[in-house]
Amino acid sequence: xxxxxxxxxxxxxxxxxxxxxxxxxxxxxxxxxxxxxxxxxxxxxxxxxxxxxxxxxxxxxxxxxxxxxxxxxxxxxxxxxxxxxxxxxxxxxxxxxxxxxxxxxxxxxxxxxxxxxxxxxxxxxxxxxxxxxxxxxxxxxxxxxxxxxxxxxxxxxxxxxxxxxxxxxxxxxxxxxxxxxxxxxxxxxxxxxxxxxxxxxxxxxxxxxxxxxxxxxxxxx
Numbered sequence: 001x002x003x004x005x006x007x008x009x010x011x012x013x014x015x016x017x018x019x020x021x022x023x024x025x026x027x028x029x030x031x032x033x034x035x036x037x038x039x040x041x042x043x044x045x046x047x048x049x050x051x052x053x054x055x056x057x058x059x060x061x062x063x064x065x066x067x068x069x070x071x072x073x074x075x076x077x078x079x080x081x082x083x084x085x086x087x088x089x090x091x092x093x094x095x096x097x098x099x100x101x102x103x104x105x106x107x108x109x110x111x112x113x114x115x116x117x118x119x120x121x122x123x124x125x126x127x128x129x130x131x132x133x134x135x136x137x138x139x140x141x142x143x144x145x146x147x148x149x150x151x152x153x154x155x156x157x158x159x160x161x162x163x164x165x166x167x168x169x170x171x172x173x174x175x176x177x178x179x180x181x182x183x184x185x186x187x188x189x190x191x192x193x194x195x196x197x198x199x200x201x202x203x204x205x206x207x208x209x210x211x212x213x214x215x216x217x218x219x220x221x
Contacts, residue, residue: 020127022048022058025084027121030068032079034087042084045125046091055146057099059128060085065120066106066113077103084123099128137204137211146206147197155206158213159189165216181216188212 023045025038034042049058062081064073078101085101111117134140142151162185169179189212192205 022125022127024125025123026118027080027123028118029065029116029121030076032076032083034083039087042087043091046088046093049088049093049097049125052150053148054127055142055148055151056127058088058093058097059099059126060088060101060123061126062103062105062123063108063120064106065115065117066109067116068106070105073105074103077105080121080123084125088125134211134214137207140207140210142203142207142210144203147202151206152193152197155189155192155209158185158209159193162186162189162213162216165220176219178216178219181212181219185209185212185216 023041025034025041025045027033027038028035060081062077062079062084064077064080066073068076081101081103085098088098089095106120109117110119110122113120162182166179166182166186169175169182188205189209192202192209195202195205
């Protein structure tokens, strides 16, 4: 019954999923100053962040072009990221919405050139993953305020993955750790998806779903 209902839930929540990237701000050569276009871009991104009450942390990452030393560019990328984070906060984005501010320097060039290139001089604002692994579900930073359409969509996706992994492992008669973890994720995520948004245990089983899903991935890999 639960898995028949899953198809209906997927249709209901597919439209609520949106891109994980909010935008990119570009910079002048060797500068961490926001120009007029940069300020406009920050304002647009800030508005998106305020409108979308995501439970995921906002990640701000600075990049540079390939001109200059590796260490200098790491520092420049960090200054750019910090400048954008501060500008977002000045636009009314709560401080606790900014999950991390980091630099990738010249490591990830959009355009592979050794000289100046504005498209490489950028800061990206995205949503980060809430976790990579867990020892216990209580480590997962979800609260009743996290519950909403976005969380439900992610729970459904994790349930779908767990069901598919469990069925594939069962068909191949593999009953090791991955099979057990897939079974646990299928159960936890199924219960989490089935609870209504105002259910007292919705958050608890959402945490269990995230944790068992991460353990399943570790076992599969």
